[in-house]
Amino acid sequence: MKARLRINEDEVVELAEMFRLMSDPTRLKIIMACLDEPASVGAMAERLEISASLVSHHLRLLRAARLLQADRRGRMVFYVVGDPHIRSMLTDMADHVAEEVEGEIEPG
Amino acid sequence: MKARLRINEDEVVELAEMFRLMSDPTRLKIIMACLDEPASVGAMAERLEISASLVSHHLRLLRAARLLQADRRGRMVFYVVGDPHIRSMLTDMADHVAEEVEGEIEPG
DNA sequence: TGAAGACATGAACAGCTATGCAGCTATTGG
DNA sequence: CCAATAGCTGCATAGCTGTTCATGTCTTCA
Numbered sequence: 001m002k003a004r005l006r007i008n009e010d011e012v013v014e015l016a017e018m019f020r021l022m023s024d025p026t027r028l029k030i031i032m033a034c035l036d037e038p039a040s041v042g043a044m045a046e047r048l049e050i051s052a053s054l055v056s057h058h059l060r061l062l063r064a065a066r067l068l069q070a071d072r073r074g075r076m077v078f079y080v081v082g083d084p085h086i087r088s089m090l091t092d093m094a095d096h097v098a099e100e101v102e103g104e105i106e107p108g
Numbered sequence: 109m110k111a112r113l114r115i116n117e118d119e120v121v122e123l124a125e126m127f128r129l130m131s132d133p134t135r136l137k138i139i140m141a142c143l144d145e146p147a148s149v150g151a152m153a154e155r156l157e158i159s160a161s162l163v164s165h166h167l168r169l170l171r172a173a174r175l176l177q178a179d180r181r182g183r184m185v186f187y188v189v190g191d192p193h194i195r196s197m198l199t200d201m202a203d204h205v206a207e208e209v210e211g212e213i214e215p216g
Numbered sequence: 217t218g219a220a221g222a223c224a225t226g227a228a229c230a231g232c233t234a235t236g237c238a239g240c241t242a243t244t245g246g
Numbered sequence: 247c248c249a250a251t252a253g254c255t256g257c258a259t260a261g262c263t264g265t266t267c268a269t270g271t272c273t274t275c276a
């Protein structure tokens with residue numbers, strides 16, 4: 001099967017919107033932090049070294065787009081990537097970018 | 109092996125930049141038009157009903173990021189998605205968005 | 217050579233967006 | 247009730263970006 005990748009206008013816009021949410025480094029870091037296991041707002045803020053306010057601002061968008069799912073536990077709210085498809089795509093792309101270096105390998 | 113999807117700062121930025129290029133509907137349409145087979149600038153402009161100038165502007169970014177490869181034939185220039193990984197990812201995501209309609213979740 | 221076709225590019229502009237600051241709500245525990 | 251903790255949100259703003267218009271470059275053909 002070859003060319004069944006024709007998608008209509010609305011679908012392109014929807015897909016673009018998805019990519020847009022992943023197109024900001026800060027936001028992408030937040031998403032990646034919720035890949036493996038749920039992460040709280042405070043934990044992300046601390047780990048990424050940004051304000052909790054900024055994390056919340058981004059989470060608002062990600063929540064609205066159903067890209068992350070919120071789960072309140074006590075006074076903390078945990079976020080996780082809900083869609084398995086998105087999750088595997090991100091894992092895949094992360095690997096892709098990590099392997100793509102091919103020439104400059106930095107120790108770390 | 110489980111959580112090896114830790115990618116560093118630079119890689120996140122690079123990945124975000126990739127997504128950024130796919131985050132504009134017009135630009136995404138251009139990319140999708142180059143998925144199966146090379147497409148000329150004029151052909152894309154006509155098919156997408158936008159000016160050739162605008163197509164060129166977008167192609168400039170996509171070319172610079174090595175997301176599309178240019179191939180001049182006569183006075184026409186054909187563009188195609190070079191990276192197989194990106195191509196399959198896009199095909200996959202397009203399918204995902206197209207199928208997503210049937211299984212919609214309702215916020216409870 | 218000159219003209220026309222196919223792209224590329226530079227400048228300018230309107231609209232968008234990521235971020236910081238301040239104040240807000242919600243939950244837990246006295 | 248009050249205080250503390252964790253997170254959310256409105257507003258302002260500096261910086262970015264997609265688009266148009268005009269012009270420039272490269273290629274083919276007469």
